[in-house]
Amino acid sequence: MMTVRELSRLTGVSIRALQYYDEIGLLPPTQYTEARYRLYDNAALERLQQILLFRELEFPLKEIKQILESPDYDRNKALEQQIELLTIKREHIDNLIRMAQAIKLTGGVTMDFEAFDKRKLEAYAAQARKSWGATPEYQEFEQKNSEKTLAEMKQTGDGLMALLAEFGSMRDGDPAAPGAQAQVRRVQDYITQHFYSCTNKIFARLGKMYGSGGTLTENIDKAGGPGTAVFASEAIRIYCAE
Secondary structure: EEEEEHHHHHHOOHHHHHHHHHHOOOOOOOEOOOOEEEOHHHHHHHHHHHHHHHHHOOOOOOHHHHHHOOOOOOOOHHHHHHHHHHHHHHHHHHHHHHHHHHHHHOOOOOOOHHHHOHHHHHHHHHHHHHHHOHEEEEEEHHHHHHOOOHHHHHHHHHHHHHHHHHHHHHOOOOOOOOOHHHHHHHHHHHHHHHOOOOOOHHHHHHHHHHOOHHHHHHHHHHHOOOOOHHHHHHHHHHHHHH
């Protein structure tokens, strides 16, 4: 685990920025100490790398948060597109450097403004955004959250996590029990109300994600206690199979 100060030293991101990322729900710490100091694990570092790559490509924080929380977010696909965008950006910068060197060498003014053309970069970025938002669920998600502030989006996400955490008090019981199944329905209704139309097919996929390990599983277990994510995942599986 790293403290916020250690994470800042490692990444070059200011402590205030890391605190702000926590406040808006973009990069929550893995846990807090009893004295309320933030602590970060490797999963948080991985998420921060994704955030910083998007920031290098000048994506707004709100858009980054929407992408990372999209039900169709694919890290490997995102990395491929980020690599391509960064390659195009490097070509653009190389062209600017060559133009500046030519001006310095000639001591005059060049009439070639092609190096300033960012249309290729902007076109690929637009294509990448479109691919991330190609599904009806993402488009609905974006529509419902377009007018929300980052703080409001965090509040909505916290509400979902609170509902998932309630499975923690049931995790020693039967996931098929009426109480557990009623809680599953509340979660599904909440997602539909605040994010996108959560069909049973989509919900079954989400349920698998909840219990498959990684940051999401860890966050659910942190909120509801060890085993909460797997219990919720099984309860959702039973609900969607009916």
